[in-house]
Amino acid sequence: MEEFGRLVILTGGLLAVMPLLLIITLAVAIERLYLLKRILRQGHDIHNRLRQVGYRNIAALQAIADDSSDTLQGHLIATAIASHGEDAEAMEMHLEEEIMTAMPKISRLLWVLDTAVTIAPLLGLFGTIIGMIQAFNVLAVNGGPAKVTGGIADALVSTGAGLLIAIIAVYFVNYFNSLTRSIVHQLELIKLILINRVHGNGTGGVGAQRPVVSRVRSGV
Template sequence: MNNMKKTVNTLLILALTSVTSITFAQQATDLDTLLLQLEKGQIAQSEQNKAREAEFNSRKDQQDKMLKEAENTRDQAIALSTKLEAEFQTNELDIANKTDALNKRMGQLKELFGVLQQVAGDTRSKFQTSVVSAQIPGRGEFLDQFAQSMGSTSKLASIEEIERLWFELQREMTQTGKVHQFNREVVLADGSKVTKDIIRVGGFNLISDGKYLEYIDETGSVAELIRQPSDRYLASANELSTSNNSVVPFALDPTGGSILGLLVQAPDTQERVEQGGSVGYVILAIGLVGLLIAIERFITLFLIGNKVNRQLKESVARDDNPLGRVMLVKDNNADADTETLELKLSERILKEVPVLTSRLTIIKIISVVAPLIGLLGTVTGMINTFQAITLFGTGDPKLMAGGISQALVTTVLGLVVAIPMVFISTLLNTRSRGIINVLQQQSAGIIAERAEKGA
């Protein structure tokens, strides 16, 4: 390595000498001048070399000084690292000893703090669905902080925090047994916000203006239910809203909203009819026609029956009722023999029977056809259900709900129409048959009276 450095230095000197010689050779005009210039060049070169050596030596001393400073810094860092490592090991042992001592001193308190953390979490979940939070907001923030702090091993619950948790539990139980009225903003079903008086029934329900409300924990708001339960529940809510510190019956939800949510999802009568589809509307239309006919027949037979009963009490025949017209046959055929009179009376009764039994057959047909149309809707709904199963499988029941609803609703509608029609048809037939029997009895009496006179 040293030989290589010497060789490089020699080559550099030779190169510098050659360059200097060439430069002087270009400027010199004779040998003496050339010799003189060469001598001057050697002197100048020696001076430059000395300056370079002096500069190199001065920098070498500076570098040695910097090296010593770096070595001192390194030694100091090593010493500090050794010291810190020793302190770290000492602290680790100290922490382990103190942790062990803390665990021994805490004993069963550690289990207590675990129970407190669990209770705080459960209480927070309860407050999320409790309607009491609509009146007393901000209770969940403390419970969240308390549960998080209890999850840390570096912090234990203080007496104040434990008492606050106790207070929140006690307040929830106390408010659950009270009916309280307060004022706050309510989000209506149309999205508008109005400040209203709200009645809180324990920890079960919120009502305002006879309507049920719900508490939304995510937004901390109170909203009116888009769909309200049936009228009998709304009647109790309205009665409570208008009561003046009196005891009134009220339909409360002990689950805090779960049962109420199911009630509002239940379809009403109109929605059930709509589930029947076109077949259901056909059944209702037929039932309406039968009902109109039945009303007309009831009114007609009732009026005819009253006139017949009045005619039974009178001896003078009137032509405004079937019995009077039958009696007029006797008066108009006073000279006829018994057989002729009998035939005339039978003819008159046969003319009155169609009026008394008119359109009763239609009611009877409706009572028979309505269940058959309901059965048609049932078959159609089941076909739709099986088509849905074929296309989408049985994984999602909602896809089959439409067909099943139609199948069940049309059957129900058919029975709802048919059963009353059967009773109505029987009553009307009985009524008309009763009037016809009166006509036949009176006709038989007239014939018997004429036969006695002829004898």
């Protein structure tokens, strides 16, 4: 702890920010991982149930909506049921509105990870520069090259810490972006299934012909 305090002073106090930034990054990553995985898992189960529903079977859709009322996908089903008296195009717009409303919840706090990717290396580099300035001041005053090289080595700890946080954050940013795209694709697919189930004329079997009224987006 004494050594860490010395390094904090050497880097102008910036090294003390690194543990806090790392804790925030990991806390956001754990929260997002839990939420996004849960949304994706719930959507997978609901999607499988919807595939078994027959066309024009509003009662079956209502049963699924009741069982999943606390999920994003359940809200989509409830919206489809509420607008089943309208034409397919109007229903699609209502469902699209519901998906857009859900997007802030899906992408919430991801900006923190984006910020960590950018700011952590910059803070580390700034701390290193401050440390090197102090090390060269030692050289100017005392003429001790050994003290200078030791000071520079200590100052580089700040850069290493910043890069470590950035590496962790960029991994989670890319992974969560992939999860977000999967969730949006899943919501679009459920939207399409709902429109076809409410307005289609097939039998509801897996191999039955289904009227397609909208293309499913493959990404955000």
